[in-house]
Structure formats: structure tokens, C-alpha cells
Amino acid sequence: MFRVDVGMQGIGCYMFRMDDFDVVDATMHGNAARFINHSCEPNCFSRVIHVEGQKHIVIFALRRILRGEELTYDYKFPIEDASNKLPCNCGAKRCRRFLN
Template sequence: MVIEYSGIVVRSVLTDKREKFYDSKGIGCYMFRIDEAEVVDATMHGSAARFINHSCEPNCYSRVIHVEGHKRIVIFALRRILRGEELTYDYKFPIEEPAAKLPCNCGARRCRRFLN
């Protein structure tokens, strides 16, 4: 285990509203989807895990685990990680239509070119 992606658990239906609010204030938004119903919003109250970037060839992965009845997002190492090495994991965004494609700049040899 590397770090928990902690933050405030919010219902999915509230994420658009929160994102718009953060945008209007110029605040960078950090959210991680737990499942269809819930999202962790780490924007204002969250761990440093929110700063971990995506990579198509990552050294970590994320898992939703259940702890005493609560869902928690945890980042685990995929392999031995060297001191000073950047932590990355695959964001696994849902596949969207071409118009909404987010380009990936991870620089991995086998980069998929898009995050979604």
C-alpha cells in the first residue's frame, strides 16, 4: 500500500455542481469515482494521492477496498518503486465518444494516446 486517496465522499449527482463551482473560483478539481453512486472529492480536503498523475504504463494501481463498512480508495505499488521515481497509476476513465477525448501525455512507450 502506498497511500489512500482520501477526501469527501459525495453522491455522483453532485459532482457536476461541485466541478462548476471549483471552475468558477479557478480551483483545480480532484475527484475519483468509487462506483456509479459515489465519488471522492479530494479538491479541498484530500490526501496527496490527488496529485498522482496518470500513466498508460504505471508503477501503481488503484483499488476500492471495504474497511468497516466504508469504501476507501487505496493506491498500491505494482512493482518495486525506486526513491525519487514519480508515482503513477492508470486512471481508467470510461471510454467516451471521439468529441470528448482527453489526450494523454504520459510519455510511456505504449501510451494509448487518450485517457478515455
């Protein structure tokens, strides 16, 4: 999942690549999971599962998550050349400095 601010409206762009062919666009019609942020040291992970022939995105906890704690997972953006690097601001001790 990733978020990119679009235009003056402050509307974000929330996309999740399910596989090589399918991308879920939750920008206008997604649930609260679209607001889960990236972290280089996440407390959750995502998986795409199949239920009765349909793909679903599921978020699993990596550890016990405390009440009020932000949910995070590693967006795992593909590695790109240095000119297209997206800075990471997750604040983790072992932050990779870039999302890709």
C-alpha cells in the first residue's frame, strides 16, 4: 500500500499491488486499512489470500500490539535507481532511509 498526496484537495492516493496484474485502489472507497503506514521495523505484515476464488488483502500482527499503537507494515516497494528513491520517514532505529 502506498500514499501519495494528489492536488490541492488533500486527497491521498492509496494503492495496494496484489500481484503482477491486480492493484487495489482504495483512494475513494477503501476501509481504514488504507491508512496503515510504512515502517522499516513494522508491527504487522500483509498477505494476499484467496477465498472462494477472490483475492483479499489481510493484515497480520507480527507481535502484540498495544492499545493506541500505530499499525505499520513494510510496503516493500521495488528497488529502483537512485534518481527515483522515495524517502522514508518512519523513524525506526534501523530505518533504510528509502521506501524503495
